[in-house]
Amino acid sequence: MSEGMSPAGDLFSKFDDIIALRQNLLASGVEDPYNLVMEKVLSPTRAICNGRDTILLGTYNYMGMTFDPDVIQAGKDALDNYGSGTTGSRVLNGTYQGHKECEQALREFYGMDHAMVFSTGYQANLGIISTIAGKGDYIVLDIDSHASIWDGCAMGNAEVVPFKHNDIEAMEKRLRRIPDGAGKLVVLEGVYSMLGDVAPLKDMVRIAKQHGAMVLVDEAHSMGFIGEHGRGVAEAQGVIDDVDFIIGTFSKSVGTVGGFCVSNHPKFEIMRLVCRPYVFTASLPPSVVATAATSIRKLMHGSNKRAHLWENSRSLHAGLRQLGFELGTDEPQSAIIAVIMPDLERGAMMWEALLREGLYVNLARPPATPANMTLLRCSLCAEHSEDDVHTILGMFERAGRAVGIIG
Numbered sequence: 001m002s003e004g005m006s007p008a009g010d011l012f013s014k015f016d017d018i019i020a021l022r023q024n025l026l027a028s029g030v031e032d033p034y035n036l037v038m039e040k041v042l043s044p045t046r047a048i049c050n051g052r053d054t055i056l057l058g059t060y061n062y063m064g065m066t067f068d069p070d071v072i073q074a075g076k077d078a079l080d081n082y083g084s085g086t087t088g089s090r091v092l093n094g095t096y097q098g099h100k101e102c103e104q105a106l107r108e109f110y111g112m113d114h115a116m117v118f119s120t121g122y123q124a125n126l127g128i129i130s131t132i133a134g135k136g137d138y139i140v141l142d143i144d145s146h147a148s149i150w151d152g153c154a155m156g157n158a159e160v161v162p163f164k165h166n167d168i169e170a171m172e173k174r175l176r177r178i179p180d181g182a183g184k185l186v187v188l189e190g191v192y193s194m195l196g197d198v199a200p201l202k203d204m205v206r207i208a209k210q211h212g213a214m215v216l217v218d219e220a221h222s223m224g225f226i227g228e229h230g231r232g233v234a235e236a237q238g239v240i241d242d243v244d245f246i247i248g249t250f251s252k253s254v255g256t257v258g259g260f261c262v263s264n265h266p267k268f269e270i271m272r273l274v275c276r277p278y279v280f281t282a283s284l285p286p287s288v289v290a291t292a293a294t295s296i297r298k299l300m301h302g303s304n305k306r307a308h309l310w311e312n313s314r315s316l317h318a319g320l321r322q323l324g325f326e327l328g329t330d331e332p333q334s335a336i337i338a339v340i341m342p343d344l345e346r347g348a349m350m351w352e353a354l355l356r357e358g359l360y361v362n363l364a365r366p367p368a369t370p371a372n373m374t375l376l377r378c379s380l381c382a383e384h385s386e387d388d389v390h391t392i393l394g395m396f397e398r399a400g401r402a403v404g405i406i407g
């Protein structure tokens with residue numbers, strides 16, 4: 001057997017291709033883009049990486065809440081008063097006052113009747129989708145949906161019918177073909193995180209409703225930032241009242257960890273007993289729900305920060321475009337700006353060149369990306385200053401010329 005090949009029957013042989021891809025990339029001498037350590041985190045926008053002061057442009061800390069003094073104090077108080085963890089499920093010993101307060105904050109934030117907190121956003125999608133759409137039901141979803149949505153579909157055994165990304169007609173065609181009387185769930189995202197583009201929810205939600213489907217929208221990348229009250233793209237496009245379930249996460253704008261679903265469905269509370277990824281896992285630690293509740297309440301009054309983040313997004317998008325980079329969207333649509341790289345090798349070289357400049361961005365590659373693209377994903381934070389954006393553009397210019405991505 002030659003070196004690197006798996007023996008017959010080795011269950012790891014299915015990973016040989018990805019192992020080879022990774023070895024080839026590292027053999028080219030670039031730093032491992034998936035093994036970076038944040039040695040010290042100084043603020044929502046600064047960290048020490050490889051001993052160097054680094055601007056963070058690849059976190060999902062859109063509203064910069066991770067170092068908010070009220071948020072930190074709430075976490076410390078909860079640690080002191082409730083201990084480090086619940087050691088139990090929400091349906092047994094794992095519901096503390098803080099979980100209830102967090103759900104109340106979410107109900108108020110969205111103006112909805114019900115809120116259910118999960119241990120992660122991944123589990124919220126997994127749990128809600130697999131529980132409400134089962135055998136004999138149909139799920140119509142965008143082909144570029146997040147892995148947690150796909151996994152929720154797989155776990156629930158419904159018929160899964162994907163349609164071309166953001167294609168309204170393709171979605172309607174799929175809905176038309178579903179047999180009469182079958183249960184239908186349309187699953188959409190507000191912002192698609194790879195390219196940072198938004199969904200045409202206004203039309204999609206209307207059409208889904210005309211076909212008698214329930215609608216779930218994952219607003220992971222829009223909460224806190226998009227919409228008048230930061231409720232997301234469904235709010236911005238005026239259709240939030242027609243959405244049956246909104247899924248979200250605490251790991252982005254809220255600045256901690258956790259996931260949730262909010263809904264006005266009158267029977268929603270039964271989910272707490274039938275949704276396995278809610279029941280069969282430990283609940284979030286008291287310090288986490290305390291930080292989340294405080295952050296969510298502060299996000300209700302975040303309109304100045306939202307306006308500044310839009311400014312940042314517009315100036316970074318315009319600046320990168322002017323430098324000659326190819327971007328994922330023609331206009332800035334969210335806090336994510338994706339820079340398209342010619343291939344993985346040059347993407348990794350550019351990523352490393354930026355890191356040497358003192359800038360961290362996300363390197364995204366297939367299968368996470370659409371159309372086999374390699375992307376440098378920039379996600380802005382409301383705490384980035386105007387000066388930061390100028391500095392970042394200078395770094396992109398130098399790195400882009402050094403690697404030969406721009407002329």
Ligand SMILES: Cc1ncc(COP(=O)(O)O)c(C=O)c1O
Pocket residue numbers: 120121122123125146148189193218220221249250251257258259
């Ligand atoms: C669209 C979308 N949904 C859900 C999740 C999962 O969120 P969490 O990090 O809370 O598991 C993510 C995270 O990347 C996401 O991008």
